[in-house]
Amino acid sequence: MGRPYWNRHKARRKSESEKRLVCEKYLHISTMTLTEEIRRCLRMPTFDNWQWEDEEILLLLQQMYVDLDLLKKFDIDLNVLRKFLCQVYMNYNEVPFHNFQHCFTVSQMMYGIIWCLNLPDKIGDLETLILLTSCICHDLDHPGFNNIYQINARTELALRYNDISPLENHHCSVAFNILEDPTANVFRSFPPEVYKSVREGIIRCILATDMARHNEILNQFNQIAPEFDYNNRAHINLLCMVLIKVSDISNEARPMDVAEPWLDCLLQEFFEQSDREKMEGLPVTPFMDRDKITKPSSQCSFIGFVLLPLFEAIGRLYPELDTLIVNPVREALDYYRKLNEASRRNLEQPASPTPAVNEQKETTASIADSSSIKSSEQQAGQHLFDNEGKTMDHPTIVGATPTTPISRERSFSQEEEIRRFSFGLDADTFTEVEICEKTFSFKISTDIRPLPGWSNNGGGNGTCNGRQPSSTFRRASLAVMSASLAESARILAGGTARSATSSPTQSGPCTYRGAVIQEEEDEITLDIPTVATASIHNGVVLDMHKETLESLDLQHNGQQKGRAEITAPLASVEDVTDSVVAVAPVATASRQPSRDNPLLIRLRQWTDRFGLNPVRSASAEPPENGAADVPKSPKLLGSRKIVSNSLSRLFSRSSSHKAAQQQQSMANSVASPESNYLPMPASSAGSRRRSKTIINATEMSRSLDDVTAAHMITDSTNHPSQKRLD
Numbered sequence: 001m002g003r004p005y006w007n008r009h010k011a012r013r014k015s016e017s018e019k020r021l022v023c024e025k026y027l028h029i030s031t032m033t034l035t036e037e038i039r040r041c042l043r044m045p046t047f048d049n050w051q052w053e054d055e056e057i058l059l060l061l062q063q064m065y066v067d068l069d070l071l072k073k074f075d076i077d078l079n080v081l082r083k084f085l086c087q088v089y090m091n092y093n094e095v096p097f098h099n100f101q102h103c104f105t106v107s108q109m110m111y112g113i114i115w116c117l118n119l120p121d122k123i124g125d126l127e128t129l130i131l132l133t134s135c136i137c138h139d140l141d142h143p144g145f146n147n148i149y150q151i152n153a154r155t156e157l158a159l160r161y162n163d164i165s166p167l168e169n170h171h172c173s174v175a176f177n178i179l180e181d182p183t184a185n186v187f188r189s190f191p192p193e194v195y196k197s198v199r200e201g202i203i204r205c206i207l208a209t210d211m212a213r214h215n216e217i218l219n220q221f222n223q224i225a226p227e228f229d230y231n232n233r234a235h236i237n238l239l240c241m242v243l244i245k246v247s248d249i250s251n252e253a254r255p256m257d258v259a260e261p262w263l264d265c266l267l268q269e270f271f272e273q274s275d276r277e278k279m280e281g282l283p284v285t286p287f288m289d290r291d292k293i294t295k296p297s298s299q300c301s302f303i304g305f306v307l308l309p310l311f312e313a314i315g316r317l318y319p320e321l322d323t324l325i326v327n328p329v330r331e332a333l334d335y336y337r338k339l340n341e342a343s344r345r346n347l348e349q350p351a352s353p354t355p356a357v358n359e360q361k362e363t364t365a366s367i368a369d370s371s372s373i374k375s376s377e378q379q380a381g382q383h384l385f386d387n388e389g390k391t392m393d394h395p396t397i398v399g400a401t402p403t404t405p406i407s408r409e410r411s412f413s414q415e416e417e418i419r420r421f422s423f424g425l426d427a428d429t430f431t432e433v434e435i436c437e438k439t440f441s442f443k444i445s446t447d448i449r450p451l452p453g454w455s456n457n458g459g460g461n462g463t464c465n466g467r468q469p470s471s472t473f474r475r476a477s478l479a480v481m482s483a484s485l486a487e488s489a490r491i492l493a494g495g496t497a498r499s500a501t502s503s504p505t506q507s508g509p510c511t512y513r514g515a516v517i518q519e520e521e522d523e524i525t526l527d528i529p530t531v532a533t534a535s536i537h538n539g540v541v542l543d544m545h546k547e548t549l550e551s552l553d554l555q556h557n558g559q560q561k562g563r564a565e566i567t568a569p570l571a572s573v574e575d576v577t578d579s580v581v582a583v584a585p586v587a588t589a590s591r592q593p594s595r596d597n598p599l600l601i602r603l604r605q606w607t608d609r610f611g612l613n614p615v616r617s618a619s620a621e622p623p624e625n626g627a628a629d630v631p632k633s634p635k636l637l638g639s640r641k642i643v644s645n646s647l648s649r650l651f652s653r654s655s656s657h658k659a660a661q662q663q664q665s666m667a668n669s670v671a672s673p674e675s676n677y678l679p680m681p682a683s684s685a686g687s688r689r690r691s692k693t694i695i696n697a698t699e700m701s702r703s704l705d706d707v708t709a710a711h712m713i714t715d716s717t718n719h720p721s722q723k724r725l726d
């Protein structure tokens with residue numbers, strides 16, 4: 001049942017005997033007393049894991065429990081702790097990144113934060129115990145292939161956990177299996193109700209490490225943080241989730257010589273996954289693709305969009321973390337940004353014979369190998385980022401005057417520049433969070449209420465407090481918009497207003513704006529802020545502007561680029577949750593496609609982006625002979641399906657031969673809620689390779705009879721592909 005999540009035959013698991021030997025060594029040294037110096041260093045984010053053998057690391061983990069006095073406070077038998085740690089060790093795999101050393105660094109960062117914040121005084125000893133133990137267990141039996149792979153490959157884990165955080169569920173499950181053995185159960189003396197709450201806490205923490213939930217958790221935390229209340233259980237829970245996330249992705253908060261090898265390990269694991277995806281004909285995860293990313297581009301994107309917003313959020317609650325972990329992350333971003341700029345500049349400029357340029361070329365060509373860059377720079381005696389009298393070795397920055405030290409100070413405008421650079425203009429900078437959200441979006445519960453601080457007026461892209469919206473806001477805005485449109489459609493259809501959970505909650509006129517769509521490679525970049533205006537009272541949509549009811553303005557950089565039309569009332573809105581019904585281009589076979597519209601849209605991107613893509617389901621494979629099996633019932637029950645099905649047909653209308661055949665076949669069929677599949681692009685029908693098909697929006701047709709949906713009509717001027725950056 002399902003593909004194995006772990007390639008046992010090609011396993012890089014340490015052999016049982018090797019692992020046992022490490023455990024024996026650990027048990028042998030486990031009574032040793034560590035020096036004060038080591039114990040002090042162990043509390044610092046600067047701790048260097050690379051200096052320690054596995055058995056020593058086990059001892060360091062033991063020391064954490066001892067120094068936090070958890071053994072005494074919770075009556076934990078030292079031998080039980082040792083057995084537990086050995087079992088944990090045995091259950092980490094020998095993969096490049098998600099291995100036992102990673103478990104240690106995450107736990108050690110948490111340990112440092114615990115001491116820095118004096119957490120036991122703030123959240124109590126039990127939560128502290130939960131946090132530390134969760135970190136230790138959080139990636140147990142990680143196979144080195146992430147959730148995206150698990151889901152796309154339909155592995156046994158994805159099947160077991162229904163695509164819902166399969167890995168994190170598995171890590172938890174392995175942890176509690178270890179704890180089932182009383183001789184390894186550090187919580188064995190706990191009363192049942194305490195055990196239950198510890199179990200809940202650990203599950204909550206480990207599941208929070210799924211990057212697909214990053215924005216959800218960060219948003220919620222940002223909402224409560226200004227009025228954080230240590231007596232509020234929900235607040236404590238969120239804090240713990242954020243703390244484990246911070247620890248989990250904290251490598252860049254460490255000194256360069258500790259952090260950089262971790263990045264190499266991570267990229268090695270990423271590349272192995274994308275290689276395998278290519279080999280198996282699965283969608284290739286872009287941020288893992290060795291042909292697309294570079295070390296600096298990967299880090300600019302990850303640090304700028306994922307890491308720093310999280311760290312700054314925790315830093316706002318605990319300013320004492322600023323110097324400890326937030327500033328180092330800012331410096332890392334600055335560093336990678338400069339490296340990124342340099343390599344881009346270098347690519348743009350004709351090759352120069354200077355060694356520096358050649359070195360930099362090496363940077364982009366062989367991103368996983370940074371040692372070569374460093375050593376050649378050291379040869380050249382270049383020292384950049386000289387700060388506070390300390391000279392640090394960094395790769396030569398091509399284009400910068402070599403003798404000019406570049407300030408490590410964070411500049412807001414620089415950060416904004418990065419955001420602009422990677423925000424919406426370079427498909428390869430899609431973050432892991434965005435890709436995960438896209439992959440798993442259909443099951444992530446989204447709070448669709450507008451976020452505090454979300455700007456409701458003005459043209460162009462939506463902004464939050466004057467800043468470019470992160471994917472968080474993009475997503476939130478989409479959800480809000482779809483909710484309001486769904487609500488209005490409901491009213492149009494004579495239905496009743498929805499409950500507050502799916503309705504915007506404020507009163508008064510509201511303008512909602514929408515999405516930035518990114519494309520890849522040969523596809524266009526399309527930036528389409530969408531605007532809808534609604535009159536809302538106590539969460540109920542009373543009215544929407546007439547033109548809004550019928551159409552949505554599509555703008556690009558503040559200029560009108562077209563309209564999305566709502567063509568008829570929804571037949572049913574029961575399925576409308578967070579999918580962007582209103583802006584998804586939809587068509588049925590009932591009309592001839594309009595030919596006067598040159599706007600190219602890669603519909604797969606739309607469907608992916610809006611969570612409408614049913615390609616992962618078992619029925620996702622297109623019938624070989626087109627849509628012959630599509631039932632002819634015109635009855636449309638669920639708007640989500642309507643959109644999906646309509647998009648399916650649209651998607652089949654590529655200009656390619658095979659798609660034309662499919663189109664012909666489709667033209668004979670009528671939309672059906674049962675036809676829940678998305679035909680493959682012509683180039684890869686029957687395989688699961690990622691679509692490269694570009695579909696012309698003019699090929700969309702309208703349904704005025706049976707389908708309610710939004711239909712795109714676009715301006716024929718200002719082709720957005722012109723705006724694509726190289």
Ligand SMILES: Nc1nc2c(ncn2[C@@H]2O[C@H](COP(=O)(O)O)[C@@H](O)[C@H]2O)c(=O)[nH]1
Binds near residue numbers: 210211248251252266
């Ligand atoms: N591009 C980068 N991705 C990173 C980095 N550090 C962590 N990560 C990603 O986050 C997840 C964390 O989840 P985990 O529980 O699986 O460890 C990890 O898988 C990476 O994909 C980084 O420095 N750069």
Ligand SMILES: [Zn+2]
Binds near residue numbers: 102106138139209248
């Ligand atoms: Zn991890």
